[in-house]
Amino acid sequence: GFTIETVAQGLTNPRMMALGPDGTLYVTQPAANMVSALRDNDGDGVMEDVSAAASNLPFVHGILFQDNRVYLAGEKTIWLAGVNADGTFSAPRVIVDDLPDGDQHGRHTLQFGPDGKLYVSVGSSCNACRETNPENATILRMNPDGSEREIFAAGLRNTIGWAWDPQSGALWGMDQGSDWRGDEQPPEELNRLREGANYGWPYCFADQQVDDYLPYPPPGATPDQYCANTEAPALTYEAHSSPIGMVFYDGAMFPAEYQGDALIAMRGSWNRAEPSGYKIVRLDFENGEPVGFEDFITGWLQRDGVTAFGRVAGLLVMPDGSLLISEDSNGVIYRVSYRA
Numbered sequence: 001g002f003t004i005e006t007v008a009q010g011l012t013n014p015r016m017m018a019l020g021p022d023g024t025l026y027v028t029q030p031a032a033n034m035v036s037a038l039r040d041n042d043g044d045g046v047m048e049d050v051s052a053a054a055s056n057l058p059f060v061h062g063i064l065f066q067d068n069r070v071y072l073a074g075e076k077t078i079w080l081a082g083v084n085a086d087g088t089f090s091a092p093r094v095i096v097d098d099l100p101d102g103d104q105h106g107r108h109t110l111q112f113g114p115d116g117k118l119y120v121s122v123g124s125s126c127n128a129c130r131e132t133n134p135e136n137a138t139i140l141r142m143n144p145d146g147s148e149r150e151i152f153a154a155g156l157r158n159t160i161g162w163a164w165d166p167q168s169g170a171l172w173g174m175d176q177g178s179d180w181r182g183d184e185q186p187p188e189e190l191n192r193l194r195e196g197a198n199y200g201w202p203y204c205f206a207d208q209q210v211d212d213y214l215p216y217p218p219p220g221a222t223p224d225q226y227c228a229n230t231e232a233p234a235l236t237y238e239a240h241s242s243p244i245g246m247v248f249y250d251g252a253m254f255p256a257e258y259q260g261d262a263l264i265a266m267r268g269s270w271n272r273a274e275p276s277g278y279k280i281v282r283l284d285f286e287n288g289e290p291v292g293f294e295d296f297i298t299g300w301l302q303r304d305g306v307t308a309f310g311r312v313a314g315l316l317v318m319p320d321g322s323l324l325i326s327e328d329s330n331g332v333i334y335r336v337s338y339r340a
Contacts, residue, residue: 001255004297004336007324008038008047011331016109016245017316017324018063020070024087027314027326027333028072030059030107035072037087038333045335054081054089062110062120066144073120075099075106078146095146100133101125105158114169117141121173123158128178128202128214137201139173139193155199155230161246162193167260168288172234174243174264177205181213183272187236188243190283190290200230207232235290240269241277245315245326253321254338260285263296265312265325275301278308280315280325297336300327 008014013031020026025038025047034055038047054060054072062073070089072079076099079092099108105123113119124137131137137156142149162173171193177186178201186205203218204227205211211223218226237243245265249258261284266277278301281293300310314326323336 001338001340002336003339004334005045006332007040007045007335008050008333009331011036011050011333013328014314014326014331014333015061015107015328016063016314017326017333018065018070019316019318020065020083020087021068022087023319025316025324026053026063026070028060028063030061030074033058033060035060035063035089039087047333051087053087054092057092059106061107064110064112064118066112071110071118073099073108073110075108076101078108078110078120096142096149100136105160107160109160109162111162111164112144113141113171114164116144118144118146119152121156121158121160121162123160124201127180128157128211130202130216152195153193153197153199155197155201155204156191156193157201159191159193161243161264163246163248163262165260165262165285165288166248166250170288172246172262172290174237174246175199175201175233176242177239178202178211179240179271181205181211182239183274184239186211187239188241189233190235190237191231191233194231197231198229199233200227203227204230206236235283235292237266237281237293238276240272242267242269243277244313247315247317247323249317249323251317251319251321251323254323255340258282262290263315263323264293265315267311267313268301268308274305275308277301278311280312297325 037053039049059075064071078096081092082090103125141152158176159173175189208227268277280297282296316324325334
């Protein structure tokens, strides 16, 4: 009963998506330093009206609306802008200009928490190293104006996909494991993100295992001692699949058993003998706890298991219950719908 169709194409590196106050779809394009507004003016399901909402925003990636304002995240910057009547953004005002250097992981995502605070993902500056800036490899929390910034959770190499469970209120995130540890390790991690917790990177992975490849010990403890005091993941997933977008499904279109489950975009590996990822997976929750993953959409990695023609990135549940998927290597947005 599921159908997938192309609703927009010709974009440049489309990543994160959000709906504006009037229902306009906005998508960030970090490779073009811009945000586009997309509309389906004739109701045919194709967003034929594509225009620039904002430009000259270096590496803009995260996007978040609050009333008639929009928050945008670049590599070191968070901007705040108003939304004009024509769908463009007013001149962005910088509220944060000193996010940690991104280097290897400079793409940030933004969300408001149940506490009204602004949460920001910050990846590591490297594959596996001792960070000099404690804000790298974290989730940060701050006031909506950018003040009183603090580390909410640490030891997260690159948790770019994360979301609050609307039923339990728990915060869950998918962390990308280090490279160059072999095809099968370390696995990608699903973590329940808690205030003040440390999830182990770069010294530990998976179920509090010591990363023996690191040439230096953790601060103030032996590797075994350090890892024993970190948070273990709730579940793990195939190594190097590169999770990016993550949303809980709260629409009314899909079958009832999807309610309360999460959907995750696995962008796909680049350094694995047999590629992993290149798919959308469903994360099954039962009584507020995750119990397993299953494939939801495959095919970007073709049947030979080697050739990939697209890399999925952002996810957005629409008001009608359909699901949008951005695919950044071909500049496409897909829509998934269901009819019994």
